[in-house]
Amino acid sequence: MNKTLTLCILILLAVIAPFIGTVSLHISDILISGTLSHQIFFELRLPRILLAFMAGATLALSGLLFQSLFRNVLMTPYTLGISSGAILGAGIGMKLGLGTLFLGIGALSLFGFLGAVLTVVLLLYLSRFLHHDRSNSLLLLGIALSFFYTAALMILYYLSSAMESHTLLRFTMGSLSTIGYTTPLLVSATAILLLVVLHVKRYELHLLALSEEQARLKGIASERLRLMLLIVASLSIGVLISQTGPIGFVGLIVPHMVRTLYRHDVSRLIVPTFIVGGLFLVVCDLIARMLSTGSDIPIGIITALLGGPFFIYLILRNT
Numbered sequence: 001m002n003k004t005l006t007l008c009i010l011i012l013l014a015v016i017a018p019f020i021g022t023v024s025l026h027i028s029d030i031l032i033s034g035t036l037s038h039q040i041f042f043e044l045r046l047p048r049i050l051l052a053f054m055a056g057a058t059l060a061l062s063g064l065l066f067q068s069l070f071r072n073v074l075m076t077p078y079t080l081g082i083s084s085g086a087i088l089g090a091g092i093g094m095k096l097g098l099g100t101l102f103l104g105i106g107a108l109s110l111f112g113f114l115g116a117v118l119t120v121v122l123l124l125y126l127s128r129f130l131h132h133d134r135s136n137s138l139l140l141l142g143i144a145l146s147f148f149y150t151a152a153l154m155i156l157y158y159l160s161s162a163m164e165s166h167t168l169l170r171f172t173m174g175s176l177s178t179i180g181y182t183t184p185l186l187v188s189a190t191a192i193l194l195l196v197v198l199h200v201k202r203y204e205l206h207l208l209a210l211s212e213e214q215a216r217l218k219g220i221a222s223e224r225l226r227l228m229l230l231i232v233a234s235l236s237i238g239v240l241i242s243q244t245g246p247i248g249f250v251g252l253i254v255p256h257m258v259r260t261l262y263r264h265d266v267s268r269l270i271v272p273t274f275i276v277g278g279l280f281l282v283v284c285d286l287i288a289r290m291l292s293t294g295s296d297i298p299i300g301i302i303t304a305l306l307g308g309p310f311f312i313y314l315i316l317r318n319t
Contacts, residue, residue, distance in 0.1 A: 003261040010279035014053070017286045018045040043180060050184040051243075052176050052285040052299075053278035054191040056250055058236045060277020061194050061270065063251020064258075065233050068209040068266045069226055072135040073314055076251035077237050080142030082119045083248065084149040086234075086241040089115020091156050091168055093242075109186070112242030116234040119145060124227070174245040174300025176285050183243050190236040195274050197232045201225065202267035209266045247281070247300050249307020252314070254280050 018041060019025050025045075029037035059077070066075040077083045093111030123141060130137045153172070157165050178184060198205065204225055207215040215222045241247075254277040258269055261276075281299070284306070288297040 006257075006261060007276070007279075010276065010283060013286055014049070014279050014282040017282055018049050020286060021045065021289055044178075047178050047181050047184045048176055048285070049282055050181070051178050051187055052282045054184065054188045055176065055240055055244055055247060056254070056281025056284075057274045057278040058187065058191040058194060058240050059247060059250035060254035060258075060273045060280070061191075061198060062233045062237055064255040064266065064269060064273045065198060065205070065229060066251070067255055068205055069229065070135050070138060071209060072139060073256070074139055074252070074311070075135075076249075077116075077233070078246070078248040078251060079139060079146075079311075080119075080123060081145035081149065082116050082123075082142070082234065082237060083241060083246050084146040085115040085119030086112040086238045087115070087172060087246050088149045088152055088156075089113070089118075089238070090242040090245075091153055091171070094168065094171065095156050095160060095164065108242040109239050110242075113235055113238030116238035116241070117231060120230045120234050124230070170298070171245045172300075173298035174247040174303070175296070176244060176299050177296060187240050187243060190239045191274075194232055194236040195270070197229065198270050201229065202270055205229070206265050206267040245298075245300060247303055249303050249311065250277060250281055250284075252307055253310050256310075256314070 021040075023037075023040055025037045025041055029035050030041045032038055063076040066077060066080060067073055069075075090108045090112040092115075093107040096107070122145070123138065126141055127134060127138055130141075153168070157168060160168060204215065204220050207218055207220060208222060208226065212222055215225075255269070255273055257280070258273045258276050262269060262272055281303075284302045285299055288299050288302045291297055
């Protein structure tokens with residue numbers, strides 16, 4: 001009953017989300033081509049809802065993946081510093097003033113992806129030197145990297161003009177504002193890629209979540225599989241952050257919510273996590289738009305307000 005009620009509430013809020021904003025929309029006006037309501041609904045509201053859903057799905061799936069691979073409930077791209085690496089990479093691309101580099105790939109997307117991947121590679125390399133309590137030590141390494149990346153980003157602020165600093169500041173708060181479907185479709189492509197890869201490798205991921213020994217006994221090349229999954233997740237995270245900025249704690253909250261609702265092993269949580277993660281961020285965006293008066297409250301602020309206390313709760317519960 002709790003599962004059904006929760007999903008119904010999330011779906012209901014997601015359905016009404018496109019109709020709520022600073023401009024009130026009526027269904028009769030939306031269906032008339034050329035009207036202001038038609039343009040707002042199909043060029044602003046629907047693309048934003050699609051972007052919010054796919055962003056939430058990406059972050060939630062990434063959180064589920066990291067918690068399973070490292071067998072630690074506090075592991076997410078945000079807490080491991082991977083999001084911070086993508087932010088720094090995108091910030092460097094923004095500071096360099098690069099547009100499209102090649103094959104239609106934007107500089108922010110490419111630099112964000114590189115920042116995320118390099119952080120993953122660095123974490124995997126440093127983990128070789130961890131001998132005791134590897135999971136918690138890796139989490140501390142991620143937090144240390146986040147501080148380092150933040151310091152590097154502060155240098156970018158210092159070297160930037162007032163306009164560039166304002167752009168960087170707004171970027172680091174996270175935003176789902178978009179016009180048209182280019183950004184939502186790009187994020188959707190990487191989100192679906194992550195979903196497909198995790199679904200195909202769901203049984204191997206389940207064995208890795210249990211133990212390295214279980215995976216090796218079944219003939220799984222655990223190191224190769226882990227690296228492949230992390231690279232795919234880094235691609236999704238890097239592209240997402242380069243387009244929206246950082247949106248924290250979704251990957252922490254949603255996997256725990258889904259585990260509480262479904263109580264299955266990780267192989268059966270992938271699709272529910274994708275759906276609930278998307279609906280969750282749509283609802284968070286709805287809250288941000290309902291609270292705003294003149295301009296939108298950055299979505300990263302809303303998720304941080306929700307995620308901070310939840311993170312403290314998890315730490316207290318697991319100590």
